[in-house]
Amino acid sequence: MKLLEFYASNFRSIGNIRLGNIENTNIVLGYNGYGKSNLLTSIYTFIRNLNAGIERKGIEDTRQEYILLWYGYDSSKPIKLGGKIYFDENDSERVLGKKERFVIEITNNVSYNNGYIEWSLDTLLINNSPPTRESLEDTKKLLSYASSKVEYVPIFDQTYFEELLKAMNSFSNSPINLKKKWYEFSNLISSIVPEIKGIEFWDSRRLVLNVYNLPIYIDLAASGFQRVILLLFTVWLSNGKILLLEEPEVNMHPILQVKIMKLLREWASNNFIQIFISTHSPYIIKHADNFIILKREKESTNAIEVPVTAELKTLLAALNVNLDELLFSKIIMLVNDLVEPNAILNWLERIGISPEENGIKAYKIQSDYELLNWLKLRDKLGFNLIFVGLCDKLGINDKEICVPFNRDLESYYNKNELLEVLKSLGVYPDEKELKELYRDDTYRWLSNVLKKRGLEFEKMRSTLSTLVTARDTLEVPKEIEILANKIKALAQI
Helix, strand or coil, rough: EEEEEEEEECCCEEEEEECCCCCCCEECCCCCCCHHHHHHHHHHHHHHHCCCCHCCCEEEEEECCCCEEEEHHHHCCCCCEEEEEECCCHHHHHCCCCCEEEEEEEEEEEEEEEEEEEEEEEEECCCCCCCHHHHHHHHHHHHHHCCCCCEEECCCCCCHHHHHHHHHHHHCCCHHHHHHHHHHHHHHHHHCCEEEEEEECCCCEEEEEECCEEEEEEHHHHHHHHHHHHHHHHHHHHHHHHHECCCCCCCCHHHHHHHHHHHHHHHHCCEEEEEEEEECCCHHHHHHEEEEEEECCCCCCEEEEECCHHHHHHHHHHCCCHHHHHHHEEEEEECCCHHHHHHHHHHHHHHCCCCCCCCCEEEECCCEEEEEHHHHHHHHHEEEEEECHHHCCHHHHHCCCCCCCCCHHHHHHHHHHHHHHHCCCCCCHHHHHHHHHHHHHHHHHHHHHHHHHCCHHHHHHHHHHHHHCCCCCCCHHHEEEEEEEEHHHHHHC
């Protein structure tokens, strides 16, 4: 079973989302408050209630808590939850006793009337055709089966934690013919976390970890160990399920994150599971088949999908850029070869625009080919771009987010500060060179001084610019003030 497409509207922060390229391993990204948990919850609610529209299910909202599911708490419009679910021949044989493939498209409306939640059917298609009376019964059976094949793993929930331990205890006390499975699970944990040599229940109720050959109750163990064991147990028992994992990296060392994701990706690739993972970790995203990137427009959550294709990998390799730097940034700044990215970032810091706090990354453009690839990458990933000094190479729309920069970076340097930086790097200009500094073009002067000492200026330019522009005595160019205003407008900071 696999979710192929998903649609949601009017659900919590979600205005309208349509996901049409869902893969085996789907990574959900977005800034805090952009609706990652809401998206996972909407998928869970959809799958758990697939038959609710056909059955016209109703629930009394006695505590008025379900009203919180509506976007803006406005229940005048229905929530829509829909999608396409694929059932292979094994699924249909297990449920219906016959080997056939089914794609069921279903959309349910959820209305709120006089304190009651009411489900109604909006759309139902079986292999692109309306159901017959006979096929409707098969469809209901398949949908009921699918509703039991979804698991939501929260960041941490005490009730969930306790219920999972009960399930583990029951599993460990299985008949002798199933004991092998428990030992396989114990070996899996040891392969992921070598510090844990084994696990067992003491007194038939408390899980004990063998950590460095010392027994430790799981509730007293490191939180990262707890997280790994419970997550692995959930996945271990999830053959054929859709797993919704909320920030699995919490309390995990990066090495553990990599190991867990490598395992999850392997199982998903073999159709053992299908996974949706919300994350803020660069170690998690390396194993994605598909990215679901959430954006916030006004008060509504929207999404774009980015499949990890060969073309995307080629673009990243051509630009020598890491995908996580782009996906976790709010603004990407491209600068021409007259300046250096670190210098721009230092100047922004000096006038109160922190690149780190505002998610700003800067990259140098050295050819039209690079610029073209960056524009292609923006079209795929949907990030915000600002240009510095490239205005003559841009189209009309992009000129509005470009700041002219037509002088060499070195012409802005305080020459006394420059000399101090050179000395700190072990370069001491002689008297003749010092006189020439105040008469000559700074760029040319630096190039000549370093060349005489067997050094290449272009290779040292970035280092020099970083050190010089970090000094408080250096005047910030007026172009940086213009750039700061464009950043504020774009990022709404």
